[in-house]
Amino acid sequence: MLVPEKPRDEVERLQCLRSLAILDTEREERFDRVTRLARRLFNVPMSTVTLVDENRQWFKSCYGAELTETGRDVSFCGHAILGDEPFIITDASKDVRFHDNPLVVGPPFIRFYAGVPLLYRGKYKLGTLCIVDHQPKMLNTDQIRDLIDLAKIAEQELSALHEATIDELTQISNRRGFIKLASESLQNCQKYDEPFSLAFFDLNKFKTINDQWGHQAGDHALKDFAMLISQSFRSSDLFARVGGDEFVVLYTGMEEEETRKAIHRFERSVDEFNRNQHRPYQLSFSVGLYTLPPGRRMNLEDILAKADSRMYLSKKS
Incomplete structure (x- = not known):
């Protein structure tokens, strides 16, 4: 199993994440509607809006599994935030990075994963919008574009949180x-x-x-x-x-x-x-x-x- 590396801007990224005061909060319809739509649109059993904290990935919205968080070391989303493009694994059981991952060999038995990094303030990748299937799967170009569009909606909701909880002048918490x-x-x-x-x-x-x-x-x-x-x-x-x-x-x-x-x-x-x-x-x-x-x-x-x-x-x- 390959443990995800930390981004170069990890300290600043975590400061931005915590300044939003969103971790460990209740579910909200504005994020749930995005994951519901993703499940229907891609016909997958599971979709999440995931925020990558220091040692865990925490789900602001999770449809299809009774999960609230998992360790960052086993997360797929921890890998997804290291790049700028959608991170897609067509069959995790045959991928040397993930074949022995606890989330692959055990619940939720991930085979297919696709995650789009959620960009904050045009700079920091706080988490992902991702879809998961228990069967191997591939996405075509149009489907990837649709997933990116849904991720943009989730980003807009994070920006709305920013406006409510961030001091406009100093860009730290109000x-x-x-x-x-x-x-x-x-x-x-x-x-x-x-x-x-x-x-x-x-x-x-x-x-x-x-x-x-x-x-x-x-x-x-x-x-x-x-x-x-x-x-x-x-x-x-x-x-x-x-x-x-x-x-x-x-x-x-x-x-x-x-x-x-x-x-x-x-x-x-x-x-x-x-x-x-x-x-x-x-x-x-x-x-x-x-x-x-x-x-x-x-x-x-x-x-x-x-x-x-x-x-x-x-x-x-």
């Missing part, structure tokens, strides 16, 4: 997207008794930047700060712009001391940026940190409020 995804993370941490830390950042002297160098400079400062956040923390950390000059970062599974070290590393990254970019202004920030220890229960809004309060104390001092 408050709505963050709340949706952070709530899921908090539930998981509480379920498995893991620590949960949240840092509330405020960009210092943002009004001064706007007043002295104009709103375009202010926009650049916000985008620069968002870029530094996205480059400085783990791919599993959640970050968002939640207000005009306010940002948050959520760290799952990290105690307070470890989180403070991560924030200090970020501070050094900001200092290095200031030295190298020669902007007319200097980026700096105030931060408030709140850590919810294992075993303690608190809702997300209260955690945000506590971190926000500590940020203002830091700003005043």
Whole structure:
């Protein structure tokens, strides 16, 4: 069995996927209609809209099998997102890459597979629209074109999610997207008794930047700060712009001391940026940190409020 490689843009790809706050959400008719149509159009028993996460493939829509996810290491879709064209396997039982794959020798007994990568923001392949059959199969040119057209519909639905959950200026999560995804993370941490830390950042002297160098400079400062956040923390950390000059970062599974070290590393990254970019202004920030220890229960809004309060104390001092 051939385990799929990771794309070169894997870190950025995963950040985009998680910013949509779509993983582990309920089924939605707008994606289900695409997989239903694919099943009928190609006369296959199974069709999915698949999103390839760090260690799994998760099905936003799956018609024809009672599956919600499988490991990424055995996935066909993990291979499909490595290319730009439809990834088609006519008979997996005779393909040296897949003949001993657990999904071929066991349920759902894949023989034919065809997957089209789902492109996000014209750049990142987040998953696929795929069709599966238990019998060997081939597609002609017109059928391949039809499958690509259906994949474009699924891409449009992902773009609609982007508009709802992404901050237009900085292209990271907005408050709505963050709340949706952070709530899921908090539930998981509480379920498995893991620590949960949240840092509330405020960009210092943002009004001064706007007043002295104009709103375009202010926009650049916000985008620069968002870029530094996205480059400085783990791919599993959640970050968002939640207000005009306010940002948050959520760290799952990290105690307070470890989180403070991560924030200090970020501070050094900001200092290095200031030295190298020669902007007319200097980026700096105030931060408030709140850590919810294992075993303690608190809702997300209260955690945000506590971190926000500590940020203002830091700003005043």
